[in-house]
Amino acid sequence: MINVQDIRDTARDLLAKGEVRAVIGWRAGSRGMAAEPCVVTKPEEADSLVWDPTCYHNLALQLVNDRKDLVHSKKTATAPIGIVAKGCDARAIVVLLQEHYFKREDVYIIGVSCENSGVLDERKVKAQVGGFAPSAAAFDGDNFSVKTAKGDKKLAGREVMADRCLECRTPFPKENNTAFGDDKTGREFDAQFAALARFEANDEAARWEFWQRQFDRCIRCFACRSVCPMCFCDECVVDSIEMKIAPETTAEEKANRIRWIERSAVRSENATYHMTRALHLAGRCVDCGECERVCPVNIPLRLLNTKMEREAREAFGFDPGASIGGPSLVASFRDDDPGEFIR
Amino acid sequence: MSEQTYEPKIVAFLCKWCSSAGSDLAGVSRIQYPANATPIQVPCSGSVSPMYILSALKKGADGVLVSGCHIGDCHYLEGNYLARRKLHLVKELLQFVGIEENRFRMSWVSAAEGAKFAEVVKEFVDDLRPMGPQEKLKAKRA
Numbered sequence: 264m265i266n267v268q269d270i271r272d273t274a275r276d277l278l279a280k281g282e283v284r285a286v287i288g289w290r291a292g293s294r295g296m297a298a299e300p301c302v303v304t305k306p307e308e309a310d311s312l313v314w315d316p317t318c319y320h321n322l323a324l325q326l327v328n329d330r331k332d333l334v335h336s337k338k339t340a341t342a343p344i345g346i347v348a349k350g351c352d353a354r355a356i357v358v359l360l361q362e363h364y365f366k367r368e369d370v371y372i373i374g375v376s377c378e379n380s381g382v383l384d385e386r387k388v389k390a391q392v393g394g395f396a397p398s399a400a401a402f403d404g405d406n407f408s409v410k411t412a413k414g415d416k417k418l419a420g421r422e423v424m425a426d427r428c429l430e431c432r433t434p435f436p437k438e439n440n441t442a443f444g445d446d447k448t449g450r451e452f453d454a455q456f457a458a459l460a461r462f463e464a465n466d467e468a469a470r471w472e473f474w475q476r477q478f479d480r481c482i483r484c485f486a487c488r489s490v491c492p493m494c495f496c497d498e499c500v501v502d503s504i505e506m507k508i509a510p511e512t513t514a515e516e517k518a519n520r521i522r523w524i525e526r527s528a529v530r531s532e533n534a535t536y537h538m539t540r541a542l543h544l545a546g547r548c549v550d551c552g553e554c555e556r557v558c559p560v561n562i563p564l565r566l567l568n569t570k571m572e573r574e575a576r577e578a579f580g581f582d583p584g585a586s587i588g589g590p591s592l593v594a595s596f597r598d599d600d601p602g603e604f605i606r
Numbered sequence: 607m608s609e610q611t612y613e614p615k616i617v618a619f620l621c622k623w624c625s626s627a628g629s630d631l632a633g634v635s636r637i638q639y640p641a642n643a644t645p646i647q648v649p650c651s652g653s654v655s656p657m658y659i660l661s662a663l664k665k666g667a668d669g670v671l672v673s674g675c676h677i678g679d680c681h682y683l684e685g686n687y688l689a690r691r692k693l694h695l696v697k698e699l700l701q702f703v704g705i706e707e708n709r710f711r712m713s714w715v716s717a718a719e720g721a722k723f724a725e726v727v728k729e730f731v732d733d734l735r736p737m738g739p740q741e742k743l744k745a746k747r748a
């Protein structure tokens with residue numbers, strides 16, 4: 264098990280020596296048990312870092328934000344930025360590196376392994392502890408311990424772990440500058456794509472019946488997009504707001520500007536949004552599950568994303584987030600890519 | 607709309623180097639084929655964004671066809687390889703959410719294959735007609 268003090272000492276040391284200009288990590292949250300992302304810039308702040316099963320956030324997003332800040336303010340970084348990264352955060356960083364979003368030497372990765380565990384699913388936890396959210400949670404070997412109003416409680420890992428963690432085989436951040444915890448790569452609690460396979464057993468009519476209901480329910484708050492480290496575009500294609508309006512722009516030009524998707528949260532627009540997003544994430548989504556976790560209306564987004572991931576793996580032998588050097592999924596091909604569907 | 611008068615609307619994205627010329631050849635050769643397809647010329651099948659396909663369905667297309675040069679014949683060498691991969695994903699995703707497999711089609715048609723182009727369109731129309739209008743992804747007010 265990881266001693267959180269090791270993470271803090273490493274961060275303090277790096278900051279004190281000036282080897283990094285900041286360390287992105289998690290600190291205790293201000294609401295309930297969940298940890299929250301933070302950016303530590305002074306050595307003496309390093310002790311605020313935490314590592315527990317509520318470190319849900321994919322911190323690669325903070326790395327993207329840092330990069331955007333630098334670019335938009337036209338600043339150059341004085342030193343690399345440090346980041347505490349669990350397996351899925353590191354996979355996201357690998358995809359960003361693969362896409363040349365920043366350079367390897369721009370980041371210092373302090374890897375933390377989820378070992379035989381993962382992060383909690385708060386909905387599952389609440390069901391286990393009678394509806395009341397605990398105030399704190401900790402790893403307890405293969406299980407978890409949580410603090411509730413009625414005292415401490417032990418929870419079985421399999422019962423309360425997030426679905427993505429149950430299917431995760433790469434809990435260890437392979438890409439790292441230094442790492443803590445055991446490398447449990449290849450572990451398997453649930454078969455990979457188990458939920459996907461269950462869903463695909465439905466026939467076409469049942470699949471549409473299911474998805475039209477989901478597309479109807481989405482309120483297009485875009486939380487799923489905002490939380491995703493892979494959705495880094497300054498202007499998303501679904502917004503279509505980039506049209507420059509000049510004095511000579513006619514009303515007709517304004518009316519006829521390209522709008523791939525209308526803003527109204529209705530079925531057709533929501534469906535187009537979600538399918539576009541799934542396609543733009545194909546071969547890039549690392550199944551950190553954050554989009555699904557933050558959705559206020561519980562749209563099962565992992566189904567769409569893991570569908571694309573399985574296609575990437577099975578049809579094209581492509582492993583998202585596995586290597587920095589290779590080309591991206593849709594910018595490459597093999598001679599024997601499937602083509603029987605083409606007349 | 608009654609069964610008899612229903613004619614499926616197809617949006618066809620045709621590569622200008624091959625399938626678009628193929629469709630012209632079908633025309634000048636006086637090959638009879640259904641007039642259901644609205645052709646949209648694109649520079650290469652590889653330039654067809656998945657959003658074109660989704661957008662066409664959203665605007666009420668009953669079927670979408672993408673047609674490019676045979677593998678090995680791409681004017682830009684590898685555009686059709688990229689299209690094959692990208693559009694495989696689109697096809698899978700459409701089926702995954704429960705859109706009928708036959709609403710999306712892809713073909714390789716060279717500039718010399720006027721007859722094949724006519725055949726592709728005819729088959730597509732024959733497959734689409736019994737399915738009736740595409741309502742699943744169509745925008746309500748478009």
Ligand code: SF4
Nearest residue numbers: 350351377381428431
């Ligand atoms: S998905 Fe894997 S790496 Fe990410 S939190 Fe879960 S177990 Fe850890």
Ligand code: SF4
Nearest residue numbers: 481482484485487558
């Ligand atoms: S899927 Fe959920 S998080 Fe994403 S836009 Fe819709 S309601 Fe918001």
Ligand code: SF4
Nearest residue numbers: 491548549551552554
């Ligand atoms: S799409 Fe969702 S699961 Fe995939 S990387 Fe983005 S936030 Fe994570």
